[in-house]
Amino acid sequence: MAHQGSSYLDSLLNLESVRKSLVRQEDSIIFSLIERAKYPINSALYEDDDDKISKDDPPAHSSASLFHFFIRESEALQAKAGRYTSPEENAFFPDNLPSPLLPPPDHTPVLHSPGASININEKILNLYLKTLLPLIAADGDNGNYAATAASDLNCLQTLSRRIHFGKFVAEVKFRDAPEDYTPAIRAKDREALMKLLTFESVEEMIKKRVEKKAMIFGQDVDLKENDSNSNYKVDPSIVSKLYGEWVIPLTKSVQVEYLLRRLD
């Protein structure tokens, strides 16, 4: 049971399948944002107010907001189900996660170990709560905090997976041409590495594609022949901006940090 398909792991070291996965992950990210946009902002979910929590209930929600409680406990449960044995997954609250119930998969590590543990989820969480959420969720409170938090978790996990996928991109690129990266790695030259990893025309294409996907997936579909409504569930320009300002730069910064440790 517990061995991961080796073809699946091989696919993480093949540039073509890594790219395919990144394109497929765009759909997941956009679906998750559209789903979050169903609910209003529901600010009370994110407020740190212990006094509102029933005092009878013992430890669980010991501090912070219902949102933090929910994300932390969800990650603990998913850890038991083995989520973080996958090199694709990084927890938002990685401290004190319980062990998996099943023995972890027994496979050759795909990533070079010093960089495998890079985790920039704290930054992703901050960006999500402070910048992205107010752009996609309407004002208001409908009281559906559990469904809203579950939806937040899905957004965070799809974004985190995409951004940390930079590790596989960097590993594949390094293996393909170690001589291209080695001098800059030895010189600890972040700027030179960033330059080697930047392809502006590709980035522009990605931004256009995710904008188009947001239009297609976020439209109101009916049975009329010519759909020309422009009532999108998430503003497509926000998705393009999300990629241009955060997803792509953060993925590259994961790549740079990974490469800097690649010769350790």
Added chain:
Amino acid sequence: MAHQGSSYLDSLLNLESVRKSLVRQEDSIIFSLIERAKYPINSALYEDDDDKISKDDPPAHSSASLFHFFIRESEALQAKAGRYTSPEENAFFPDNLPSPLLPPPDHTPVLHSPGASININEKILNLYLKTLLPLIAADGDNGNYAATAASDLNCLQTLSRRIHFGKFVAEVKFRDAPEDYTPAIRAKDREALMKLLTFESVEEMIKKRVEKKAMIFGQDVDLKENDSNSNYKVDPSIVSKLYGEWVIPLTKSVQVEYLLRRLD
């Protein structure tokens, strides 16, 4: 904090907004199925085999499959976050759910209480595992059990919400014209009620619409002008069949059962 917006609750008793919600829920269901189809069937997740679970770990996973453990524990966590205080939500494992951490919302019940507790999730779970899943997931095992189970939970919850929405449909229809339903309710005439609730042309339209949505949301989007690919992530005819054979009939059966208790 803990009061649900009354405009939100009012919307559950307005036929136009109930219909809008049902249409919007189609998108959620299709997104969830497309996301589940990313993973292979991963059968080991669903196997009842205790001996594979590490013996050090105490109680949690006391019996059944990792899937059952994950769904049950996820529901317990969501119950703490207040999910089941919403009349829209029904648990798959409703026994012994923990209380919400926050005081439940204080509002006038929307549904007539004898029918409010109708829960056909056992049937939905069986259909999902035995019939739907093998139709949408490819053969194979990639070891990503936690992500797969989280994705299953999302499919189950979107389907369950849609099907149990029959309660609101029935309540609204009954309030609009109690005289139409009362004789059949008093006679406990399921067949007559089913007839009153069946509009074949509307059902055909829904099946066509969800098939179209599955084509639109499940296509591979690229930047070429004329997309004419037919490589859908979930077969659109399966989505149409899902609605025609299960979602619509089960929603109507919830409506019938609800109406039968409407005069109690």
